[in-house]
Amino acid sequence: MSRTGKALLIVVPLAAGAAVAVKRRRAGTPVSRRNHVVTVYRPLSELESAPLPGTLKEIADETEISMRPAPGDRGTEIAVHIPEGSNVSDGDVRRALRETRSLLEAGDVLLPSGPPATETTALNRPLQAATRHGREGGLL
């Protein structure tokens, strides 16, 4: 743990952004990993009564989607598995799960504020690259 602290703070998200880029390039090759899962605060019966909305619908043909009730009245767990040979990347799935959750819960998907007040400088560029794919990265 010699390089914790701010160095780590800076490195982590940029690495996360880079990871997104790498995974995108590898789409099409099998990524053997666990399922991506989110909990949506809507009852299972409601989600089963109509096709899932938003980005999740767009990747439904290339993925395996399953749902089950979340314990403790927390809504519904939606799990996505990327089968071998699928063209869908982990980043695509994370973004789809987050956007569809927001659509189901809040009726909308928040867009970043704009137009931007920032410029593209050498220092801004890495952070801008990471946040352009803000819903694709992370641990989900």
Add this chain to the structure above:
Amino acid sequence: MKALQWQGVNKLSVGTVPDPELRNPGDVIVKVTRTVTCGSDLHLIGGYIPFMEKGDVLGHEFLGEVVEVGPDVRNHRVGDRVVVSSFISCGNCWYCDQKLYSLCDNGNTNPVITETLWGQAPGGCFGYSHAMGGNAGSHAEYIRVPFADVGAFTVPEGVSDERALFASDSAATGWMGADLGGVKPGDVVAVWGAGAVGQMAARAAVLLGADRVIVIDRLDNRLRQVEQHIGAETINYESTDVAGELRERSGGRGPDVCIEAVGMEAHAPGPQFGYDQIKQQLRLQTDRPIAVREAIHACRKGGSVFVLGVYAGFVDKFPLGALMNKGLTVRGAQMHGQRYIPMLLDRMAKGEVTTEHLATHVMPLDQAPEGYRMFKDKKDDCVRAVFVP
């Protein structure tokens, strides 16, 4: 429009940026009439939270007038005078339903950064770096407010702009510390930090029925404000042994609830400060947890410590032994503004919560860089600098 922009570590300037646009149907555009510095901004300005881009607009505690309304907005109309929660929340996810609004699942467009850092992503905030959504801040003539039905509140007639402004962030934050810290009638409550947040936490503790409320700082003008406007006792940590004094004033038990309202740039007399400052500068820790350490050590057995001060990453010499063996409850949060703002506006109307004294410096937005300099260096007894765009 005119806006205060972050140009690099400790570099601020007022520049011209594009006017904000409605992006989602639940948005409103607010013409900002008052916007204020917050201790949290200092952590951004100083580069302690390194997710700022050159050009970002700062500010998250504000009040204004609705000038444009998205098609899905139900609770607001053009012309409404509104105060807005600094955190952006959808109002419909599980966290919002639990009234843990700053933890909203749908309020941050960039969950990548905080989820990677902390395991899970909290919600978004205005003017608080790209880790918190990269939302344009309020130190500007106009601001876009998403989920306006959830986060914007019409200010009642009888409450002045000067007072209502602080419901946006500092008063709601302080109230949360006392409320979720579990303050009850009969408690002895200690608050570290006599900035706006600490003062509001102390006021909340008084109103929640605490028997004694004691605020700790080194700045005499702030401690005087606590005695005059908040109705609490004070300790100057530069001239008094804080631990001994707290023990004495709480019958040897230690305070029941300890609220930390200092944050990651805490200061201390003596060698501890040098140790933490050097470790922070060498990047061996991101944050200086001086007041948190002291709070955990002072707290009575089985008591509760609430961390309101902002921390970003890792701290050193965290007294886990005291926490565990004394059976403490330690909790923290970014503010759940939507939970407290309506109640606070009510109390402001009744005169139970007053905040005018916090606005020690009121100036045009053009002077915001100077306002931040005074606020940062606590010059001229500055407690908060309020900008009028």
